[in-house]
Amino acid sequence: xxxxxxxxxxxxxxxxxxxxxxxxxxxxxxxxxxxxxxxxxxxxxxxxxxxxxxxxxxxxxxxxxxxxxxxxxxxxxxxxxxxxxxxxxxxxxxxxxxxxxxxxxxxxxxxxxxxxxxxxxxxxxxxxxxxxxxxxxxxxxxxxxxxxxxxxxxxxxxxxxxxxxxxxxxxxxxxxxxxxxxxxxxxxxxxxxxxxxxxxxxxxxxxxxxxxxxxxxxxxxxxxxxxxxxxxxxxxxxxxxxxxxxxxxxxxxxxxxxxxxxxxxxxxxxxxxxxxxxxxx
Numbered sequence: 175x176x177x178x179x180x181x182x183x184x185x186x187x188x189x190x191x192x193x194x195x196x197x198x199x200x201x202x203x204x205x206x207x208x209x210x211x212x213x214x215x216x217x218x219x220x221x222x223x224x225x226x227x228x229x230x231x232x233x234x235x236x237x238x239x240x241x242x243x244x245x246x247x248x249x250x251x252x253x254x255x256x257x258x259x260x261x262x263x264x265x266x267x268x269x270x271x272x273x274x275x276x277x278x279x280x281x282x283x284x285x286x287x288x289x290x291x292x293x294x295x296x297x298x299x300x301x302x303x304x305x306x307x308x309x310x311x312x313x314x315x316x317x318x319x320x321x322x323x324x325x326x327x328x329x330x331x332x333x334x335x336x337x338x339x340x341x342x343x344x345x346x347x348x349x350x351x352x353x354x355x356x357x358x359x360x361x362x363x364x365x366x367x368x369x370x371x372x373x374x375x376x377x378x379x380x381x382x383x384x385x386x387x388x389x390x391x392x393x394x395x396x397x398x399x400x401x402x403x404x405x406x407x408x409x410x411x412x413x414x415x416x417x418x419x420x421x422x423x424x425x426x427x428x429x430x431x432x433x434x435x436x437x438x439x440x441x442x443x444x445x446x447x448x449x450x451x452x453x454x455x
């Protein structure tokens with residue numbers, strides 16, 4: 175099975191389980207309504223095995239899914255065998271990264287809160303190279319270059335005809351932390367200033383003066399689908415990545431992001447702070 179299939183099937187299975195649970199329907203009840211076995215419905219909710227999109231479509235209708243939800247899930251089912259742009263790198267990409275790339279490939283918006291580094295989608299090549307070089311597991315130069323190439327390739331989603339909207343809130347420490355060298359940081363901060371001029375990017379700085387805030391536990395990303403019910407939260411714990419999709423989990427992170435938006439500087443004030451820090455370096 176290809177990496178693309180595995181990651182899309184994992185997302186598809188999770189969505190199918192979520193829709194059925196929301197309806198309060200058993201596997202047997204769902205199968206009976208669309209003329210398939212309980213085992214078939216169960217298999218559609220796992221990470222492996224082929225799927226038929228008409229059955230996925232029928233199940234979504236029985237679950238009372240909205241049109242946007244149904245279209246998104248059916249698209250996943252139809253595209254389950256397609257490989258993404260990252261297929262050439264798949265042998266050395268962890269499974270959680272494959273899933274992140276799949277979710278990101280489908281997202282209509284991404285909400286980032288970063289308290290350590292600039293979000294990957296906004297990093298310059300030299301900045302990301304410095305980040306990779308700081309890894310506690312020393313990497314060969316060729317391996318670092320490969321990882322940087324993947325990061326740069328990811329950024330192409332921002333130049334699509336219909337790019338996702340990226341809303342990034344950065345703790346002030348992110349723009350003040352010296353990554354690489356003063357030259358690297360000046361280039362990176364310049365990239366952030368350019369990004370904040372894009373109609374598809376909103377960038378805010380959360381200043382130290384705001385004190386304690388609602389995301390003291392760390393960085394996170396909310397990957398948004400066509401409807402809020404398709405959202406997924408991604409948290410990189412360094413020792414492993416976590417994906418959260420339960421309503422209570424999503425509500426917690428959405429609320430945290432709303433508070434952060436309210437506490438952070440607006441776009442103009444954020445750009446002014448970035449420019450001041452850049453001039454100091």
